[in-house]
Amino acid sequence: xxxxxxxxxxxxxxxxxxxxxxxxxxxxxxxxxxxxxxxxxxxxxxxxxxxxxxxxxxxxxxxxxxxxxxxxxxxxxxxxxxxxxxxxxxxxxxxxxxxxxxxxxxxxxxxxxxxxxxxxxxxxxxxxxxxxxxxxxxxxxxxxxxxxxxxxxxxxxxxxxxxxxxxxxxx
Amino acid sequence: xxxxxxxxxxxxxxxxxxxxxxxxxxxxxxxxxxxxxxxxxxxxxxxxxxxxxxxxxxxxxxxxxxxxxxxxxxxxxxxxxxxxxxxxxxxxxxxxxxxxxxxxxxxxxxxxxxxxxxxxxxxxxxxxxxxxxxxxxxxxxxxxxxxxxxxxxxxxxxxxxxxxxxxxxxxxxxxxxxxxxxxxxxxxxxxxxxxxxxxxxxxxxxxxxxxxxxxxxxxxxxxxxxxxxxxxxxxxxxxxxxxxxxxxxxxxxxxxxxxxxxxxxxxxxxxxxxxxxxxxxxxxxxxxxxxxxxxxxxxxxxxxxxxxxxxxxxxxxxxxxxxxxxxxxxxxxxxxxxxxxxxxxxxxxxxxxxxxxxxxxxxxxxxxxxxxxxxxxxxxxx
Amino acid sequence: xxxxxxxxxxxxxxxxxxxxxxxxxxxxxxxxxxxxxxxxxxxxxxxxxxxxxxxxxxxxxxxxxxxxxxxxxxxxxxxxxxxxxxxxxxxxxxxxxxxxxxxxxxxxxxxxxxxxxxxxxxxxxxxxxxxxxxxxxxxxxxxxxxxxxxxxxxxxxxxxxxxxxxxxxxxxxxxxxxxxxxxxxxxxxxxxxxxxxxxxxxxx
Numbered sequence: 189x190x191x192x193x194x195x196x197x198x199x200x201x202x203x204x205x206x207x208x209x210x211x212x213x214x215x216x217x218x219x220x221x222x223x224x225x226x227x228x229x230x231x232x233x234x235x236x237x238x239x240x241x242x243x244x245x246x247x248x249x250x251x252x253x254x255x256x257x258x259x260x261x262x263x264x265x266x267x268x269x270x271x272x273x274x275x276x277x278x279x280x281x282x283x284x285x286x287x288x289x290x291x292x293x294x295x296x297x298x299x300x301x302x303x304x305x306x307x308x309x310x311x312x313x314x315x316x317x318x319x320x321x322x323x324x325x326x327x328x329x330x331x332x333x334x335x336x337x338x339x340x341x342x343x344x345x346x347x348x349x350x351x352x353x354x355x356x357x358x359x
Numbered sequence: 360x361x362x363x364x365x366x367x368x369x370x371x372x373x374x375x376x377x378x379x380x381x382x383x384x385x386x387x388x389x390x391x392x393x394x395x396x397x398x399x400x401x402x403x404x405x406x407x408x409x410x411x412x413x414x415x416x417x418x419x420x421x422x423x424x425x426x427x428x429x430x431x432x433x434x435x436x437x438x439x440x441x442x443x444x445x446x447x448x449x450x451x452x453x454x455x456x457x458x459x460x461x462x463x464x465x466x467x468x469x470x471x472x473x474x475x476x477x478x479x480x481x482x483x484x485x486x487x488x489x490x491x492x493x494x495x496x497x498x499x500x501x502x503x504x505x506x507x508x509x510x511x512x513x514x515x516x517x518x519x520x521x522x523x524x525x526x527x528x529x530x531x532x533x534x535x536x537x538x539x540x541x542x543x544x545x546x547x548x549x550x551x552x553x554x555x556x557x558x559x560x561x562x563x564x565x566x567x568x569x570x571x572x573x574x575x576x577x578x579x580x581x582x583x584x585x586x587x588x589x590x591x592x593x594x595x596x597x598x599x600x601x602x603x604x605x606x607x608x609x610x611x612x613x614x615x616x617x618x619x620x621x622x623x624x625x626x627x628x629x630x631x632x633x634x635x636x637x638x639x640x641x642x643x644x645x646x647x648x649x650x651x652x653x654x655x656x657x658x659x660x661x662x663x664x665x666x667x668x669x670x671x672x673x674x675x676x677x678x679x680x681x682x683x684x685x686x687x688x689x690x691x692x693x694x695x696x697x698x699x700x701x702x703x704x705x706x707x708x709x710x711x712x713x714x715x716x717x718x719x720x721x722x723x724x725x726x727x728x729x730x731x732x733x734x735x736x737x738x739x740x741x
Numbered sequence: 742x743x744x745x746x747x748x749x750x751x752x753x754x755x756x757x758x759x760x761x762x763x764x765x766x767x768x769x770x771x772x773x774x775x776x777x778x779x780x781x782x783x784x785x786x787x788x789x790x791x792x793x794x795x796x797x798x799x800x801x802x803x804x805x806x807x808x809x810x811x812x813x814x815x816x817x818x819x820x821x822x823x824x825x826x827x828x829x830x831x832x833x834x835x836x837x838x839x840x841x842x843x844x845x846x847x848x849x850x851x852x853x854x855x856x857x858x859x860x861x862x863x864x865x866x867x868x869x870x871x872x873x874x875x876x877x878x879x880x881x882x883x884x885x886x887x888x889x890x891x892x893x894x895x896x897x898x899x900x901x902x903x904x905x906x907x908x909x910x911x912x913x914x915x916x917x918x919x920x921x922x923x924x925x926x927x928x929x930x931x932x933x934x935x936x937x938x939x940x941x942x943x944x945x
Contacts (some may be wrong), residue, residue: 334862346852356899
């Protein structure tokens with residue numbers, strides 16, 4: 189019995205389906221129950237949260253959690269499918285401290301919100317950046333520029349006249 | 360005595376932050392009460408570029424993630440693509456890959472130790488380290504024509520076979536390195552000032568380290584003997600005799616010692632790989648159009664198709680890079696370009712633990728602990 | 742004045758003339774005496790030493806180019822090669838440049854070594870503005886010159902010359918340390934031919 193099947197036995201109502209991601213057991217979880225499923229996965233020995241990936245499929249968002257058990261030497265992949273209009277999922281920061289930045293990054297670049305996250309703000313791009321770059325409909329044509337305000341924090345605008353010394357040749 | 364809290368800003372241009380990283384420290388006198396890390400000053404949008412380039416075009420960008428050890432980056436991406444497309448790799452190519460990755464691991468650890476010592480105020484080690492690095496880079500250059508950004512490992516194999524006289528030169532370098540390593544240890548290991556700066560600084564327990572998602576030498580410094588090369592053996596690592604180096608203390612000194620031990624282990628691996636290097640092809644053929652060039656004078660002369668299309672699917676593939684677990688999550692929709700590339704970079708995840716490590720310490724301790732985590736900002740910001 | 746060189750001539754000065762019109766300086770030589778220069782020259786003559794005549798341009802330029810102090814502004818991959826240039830093998834100390842200053846106030850050369858992102862751009866500009874005149878900039882690598890491989894990215898500035906003036910561009914990704922040294926030699930050549938005050942526009 190692989191890890192995804194174990195998880196389905198433990199939480200029959202939360203697991204939508206199980207399959208494989210190449211050779212890694214994959215379980216698709218109802219989005220309300222991800223916190224419950226992750227807790228059980230941790231208790232099963234999957235103590236290492238490798239990565240959180242958010243993917244924009246134009247009609248839906250998917251958030252993929254890759255776990256590894258050091259002791260069992262096995263993988264487990266959890267996946268939640270989110271609505272495209274309002275992508276919100278529970279945060280895992282209460283279980284893994286390391287999930288903090290991974291979730292912030294997913295929010296920053298993909299635009300998925302994590303409810304219950306202690307400090308959900310942008311991490312790689314400055315505050316005020318318009319759009320989430322890894323969304324498929326992100327506007328790559330409009331150049332955004334960053335300047336420093338009086339308090340030393342970033343100000344984002346599409347007008348780079350304070351910064352540039354000549355006409356900017358963009359894409 | 361009552362003191363006011365002071366917000367101290369460190370960076371993004373600061374000589375000992377290994378790049379453009381910024382700490383916003385809340386200080387109570389000399390003591391760090393809270394450390395907030397502000398990053399993104401080197402965010403180059405690599406993941407978006409991954410969606411805009413074909414599978415092969417993206418390989419050079421992986422070089423520029425962790426530019427001190429670019430070869431494992433190449434490999435991690437290529438491994439993910441190979442798993443996705445089901446490409447077999449000939450044995451000789453795997454041996455060359457592992458050899459060159461272990462060489463890169465040594466180079467990475469040398470630079471890491473050198474810059475750590477320089478941050479602490481000792482300039483000798485970085486001069487020594489760069490001396491050995493320079494000769495190693497000459498080997499890389501001989502192999503693939505580049506010093507830092509290689510673009511050497513390709514799906515199905517490697518780009519070039521070993522040049523003539525490479526192995527003897529590598530053996531010479533290893534012999535030299537062994538002698539130099541003794542010098543390093545004599546210089547640093549028992550240095551009293553070094554002990555005072557490193558011991559019991561930036562301590563993190565095994566439980567916490569796993570909870571924060573630390574990997575690589577930073578995790579093994581906390582006594583957790585988990586090495587991806589052992590847990591999920593890839594390439595030819597199952598056939599090689601080596602051990603995962605650990606130290607139980609979990610402080611900065613332990614992490615430093617783990618790196619020194621790993622240099623020794625890597626030399627050990629290198630020796631085994633060189634001794635049992637098989638002959639044969641360096642690139643696989645007949646899969647996704649990767650085939651030997653027709654009518655070529657030599658069987659090792661090959662070309663790689665510029666464009667190939669794996670099946671639709673998803674893969675997460677991880678390796679043990681010098682800094683920790685490096686993984687690529689690739690979603691393919693069956694076209695020539697990946698639908699989504701996600702990079703799980705070791706530096707980014709290891710950096711998460713810094714605020715926890717330095718709480719209650721002083722600023723020089725922050726520099727020491729930060730140096731032993733060994734981050735590269737290209738890897739953090741991507 | 743010979744082109745490109747500094748003339749070394751022993752000087753002949755009529756000392757009797759100096760004595761007579763000591764109180765009312767009229768000629769250039771009188772003015773020189775007021776500054777104490779004449780006594781220096783006389784002392785040098787007594788020792789049979791050499792006296793050097795040059796233009797202000799040449800003296801200043803020579804002083805400036807012989808010891809350019811770079812500011813540590815490593816941004817990305819190129820910074821590692823910048824470090825390699827500073828280390829023993831390539832030894833940038835041969836050009837009097839081994840002192841990488843952490844403070845822009847003490848530096849007169851900036852290697853923009855690496856990708857300038859949109860978020861870093863105002864900081865790079867500020868760093869440049871904090872440096873004291875005269876100052877020079879070398880854009881190192883493809884990224885700093887044009888955006889390089891990241892030209893299509895949403896968060897990378899397409900060339901640092903959009904925000905600050907650049908003196909020398911170095912191609913390469915990253916450039917080899919030899920390319921760094923070549924860029925330095927080119928910059929020295931450029932400084933050698935600068936007019937005094939040209940940087941401030943005094944010669945207009």
